Amino acid sequence: MKPAVFDYSAPESIGEALDLLAEHGSGAKVLAGGQSLVPMLNFRLARPAHLIDVNGVGSLSYISANGALRIGAMTRLTALGESGDVAGAHPVIPAAVAQIGHRAIRNRGTIGGSLAHNDPAAELPAVLMALDAEVTARSADGERVIGMQDLIEDRLFDTTLDDTELLTEIRIPAAAGSSFGFREFARRHGDFALAGVAAVITTDGSTITQAALGAFGGTHATRLPTAEAALVGAEAGDAAFAAAGAGAAADFPATSDVHGTAEYRSHLINVLTVRALKDAAGQAGGGNG
Ligand SMILES: Cc1cc2nc3c(=O)[nH]c(=O)nc-3n(C[C@H](O)[C@H](O)[C@H](O)COP(=O)(O)OP(=O)(O)OC[C@H]3O[C@@H](n4cnc5c(N)ncnc54)[C@H](O)[C@@H]3O)c2cc1C
Numbered sequence: 001m002k003p004a005v006f007d008y009s010a011p012e013s014i015g016e017a018l019d020l021l022a023e024h025g026s027g028a029k030v031l032a033g034g035q036s037l038v039p040m041l042n043f044r045l046a047r048p049a050h051l052i053d054v055n056g057v058g059s060l061s062y063i064s065a066n067g068a069l070r071i072g073a074m075t076r077l078t079a080l081g082e083s084g085d086v087a088g089a090h091p092v093i094p095a096a097v098a099q100i101g102h103r104a105i106r107n108r109g110t111i112g113g114s115l116a117h118n119d120p121a122a123e124l125p126a127v128l129m130a131l132d133a134e135v136t137a138r139s140a141d142g143e144r145v146i147g148m149q150d151l152i153e154d155r156l157f158d159t160t161l162d163d164t165e166l167l168t169e170i171r172i173p174a175a176a177g178s179s180f181g182f183r184e185f186a187r188r189h190g191d192f193a194l195a196g197v198a199a200v201i202t203t204d205g206s207t208i209t210q211a212a213l214g215a216f217g218g219t220h221a222t223r224l225p226t227a228e229a230a231l232v233g234a235e236a237g238d239a240a241f242a243a244a245g246a247g248a249a250a251d252f253p254a255t256s257d258v259h260g261t262a263e264y265r266s267h268l269i270n271v272l273t274v275r276a277l278k279d280a281a282g283q284a285g286g287g288n289g
Pocket of ligand 1: 030
């Protein structure tokens with residue numbers, strides 16, 4: 001199918017993009033990498049009257065590692081996955097990016113598009129939740145900073161961004177001394193995962209002092225508070241990891257579809273959480289810088 005007719009603008013600055021969003025509001029859609037939006041246009045699942053193509057806004061593409069990691073919304077997934085600064089600060093990010101679709105998709109797809117699209121099976125919303133990231137949203141009226149959990153809430157293919165807001169930046173605080181595990185299960189490499197989990201832990205000797213787990217593949221990306229509570233203060237080892245796996249299955253908003261039942265997905269989250277924690281514990285002491 002072909003898209004329904006739409007008007008098209010290609011702003012060259014953030015200010016121009018914000019003016020267009022203010023003018024067209026809910027009738028407009030931002031076009032980033034187009035890897036999700038263009039298929040939706042072609043299937044007429046999205047029928048915006050106006051497309052605002054921000055690919056010409058160069059100031060939205062950057063990675064800055066001065067203190068907290070700051071990433072422009074139009075940073076391509078390939079650039080994100082290949083950045084030494086990102087890998088040095090948060091190696092869980094390239095581990096997750098490597099699992100997103102195929103290279104051609106990552107060459108065009110953007111971090112901002114992944115978050116704004118908020119597919120429940122997408123890796124980055126859950127990973128960035130585990131890293132306590134925040135995003136900046138700008139409109140013609142000003143800007144606000146939104147925590148990842150508040151951006152996603154329990155939404156599906158939607159966020160708390162207003163129609164007139166442009167997601168401009170992702171900010172990730174430093175996590176010195178932490179270690180990570182990332183596990184997902186997909187039927188084939190490049191497919192959306194049935195379930196997956198990112199685990200970021202900090203240890204003092206063999207005691208876990210901090211734990212943050214973000215899961216995807218359920219009804220929406222989510223932190224896993226019961227699993228995290230089972231870990232903090234515990235000795236890093238099989239008993240704590242098994243308790244966390246069970247907690248993760250209890251927390252996970254599993255859902256059934258043609259790819260798998262809710263019970264199967266809950267089982268996957270349990271197993272994947274234990275494996276991710278074992279991976280993280282294997283690095284503990286090495287640290288993530
Ligand atoms: C075959 C295939 C396999 C894929 N597999 C995976 C996978 O395994 N994991 C995964 O996570 N993703 C996967 N994707 C999706 C891919 O990662 C997309 O790139 C991503 O979801 C959307 O990013 P985009 O830059 O292409 O955004 P677009 O498609 O351009 O936009 C998506 C939505 O976000 C909005 N938007 C984009 N940028 C902004 C912004 N800065 N501010 C406000 N709104 C904005 C758009 O208006 C639109 O509603 C796959 C895609 C395909 C085609």
